[in-house]
Amino acid sequence: MPDIQSLPLPWLAALFVASALLIAYFGSKMAAIADVLADRTGLGEALIGAVLLGAGTSISGIVTSITTAASGAPELAVSNAMGGIAAQTMFLALADIFYRHVNLEHAGASTVNLGQATVLIILSVMPIMAYAAPQIAFFGVHPVSPIMIAVYLIGLHNAHSIRQEPMWQPKETPGLRVEADDIENDPRSTPLLASLFAGLVLIVGACGWVVGESGLALSGELGISQGVVGALGTAIVTSLPELVTTIAAVRRGALQLAIGGIIGGNMFDALFVSASDIAYRDGSIYHAIGERALFWMALVCLMTGVLLLGLLRREKQGPGGIGWESVILLALWLGAAVLQVALG
Template structure:
């Protein structure tokens, strides 16, 4: 029963569904904790969203990608890592629909969020560059992998610096929601907050680890490619916390946290590729990327560029009281998914 090789398609689907529900519930709870930790520690909602919320809600996907790479399932590892970035950007457009006062890009104006989005575009460009350079590795690790790690750390430091000492600030309007700390005297102790945060972190990681064999079984038993399973199933299921937490943050009024959690999680997700490359023992995992995967990275770059323009433009209202950029993000993602499925 516990050996995935003996699972039927139904077993795989049931385990997959149980893990997805676990990720969704734990991801919902962790939003409030991160919001309080942002105020308690003074690091700000944008940085907390990127590092704590983005990293934690992405842990399930990162464990899945690394486990898949270690087991030699490079296609599943890559498609899960990169598919999650696109769907999470799509989720940001859905969160925009929930906030009715103004467009989310306008109300959650934040320099750190813009830096994190620029960081995401830079890291995605490095990933696209990797298959174009020689397939050379040192201890089975491609040179792009340390560049991704260094670039991420540098980008987060820039984001934190922009929060502490901004060189310019967005124009404040009636619809702009500033990142103002709540009353910390009414919050639980730091020990309790960090303890619950650590517990949920482990729970999300365990769910991601269990998702990998169930996703592999679904791919094998259903006849779907690992790319389709990675982009349309595992990437979406492991990204459920981003959808839940972003909507929960919007309803709490923590708009900067909502946007920072999505964009920061996207930047963090590029590190799935670095971690998967280190776990993959057969050479460079970047050189296993299929045409479908490269198409998805290109689409994600386009979506990230459009989001960047939305963060700078800050349109107050648009069609259906969401931004034009949000509408384009939804159309691009749904169109890309349709094209992927037509290749089945």
């Protein structure tokens, strides 16, 4: 592996920006493929968004968290994970601006997304509990890390069950857009599309490694705390695929795919902390982080709670043609970003 951290500052900045552009470009190609695969597999937009699109577009983020944790930067690794979830939740508010018919959470109602959002809150709370619990580690891994992985898998199984045998249904309104409204006509075969998606995942993952290495080096060169670089630097860059694919999905009319991609991606991003704990070899990563990372964990719980209420309330339209939950999500993220930058 090339030693990126030894490069001069201009090269580090150029690599960071170039990787961001590549992540955004190739990440944008994933939404259309995932939308077609959702129709062809019969799994549905919300579930495909949660699993395929969510995990696929998150590959750069998990590579960043694992490599920085292995390099002995636990604060950057965890802040990258939680900052990414916060940024991606805020991206739904930006996508709401692009969908001008009704509030995005009203039109893209899905019981699968409700279930996924609930699991996300559980996954976000568990690292906080580990942080406050006694310092325990087996082979350098805290017991909460494998439990989080189990909760994620149970959540996916639960989402599949909700789709197969739903006990709740969103009320039909003129603004509700169902998956049948989105007709795919891609001439490419399903195996070819799956192969293309896998190739894009590899490219985005490689860019994620470059982002992590250059971000860690920039933190040292510029004297910026790892928490700020992680939550507002690498987190935003590695989350660019989610922003691009979400807006692309909204423009295609695949609203449940857009919302499911964000919530499912956030669920997968929560596992970045588990993966970082395994990669971090100096004990439990939960007891190596500071209050900055804890702040972003709490913010993720708050923002996901607001999003969940918005999905349940299904307001048709709020200020500026978007929902009140979108306004609140934007305010929460911007307020948190300003606060963290001010603290240095």
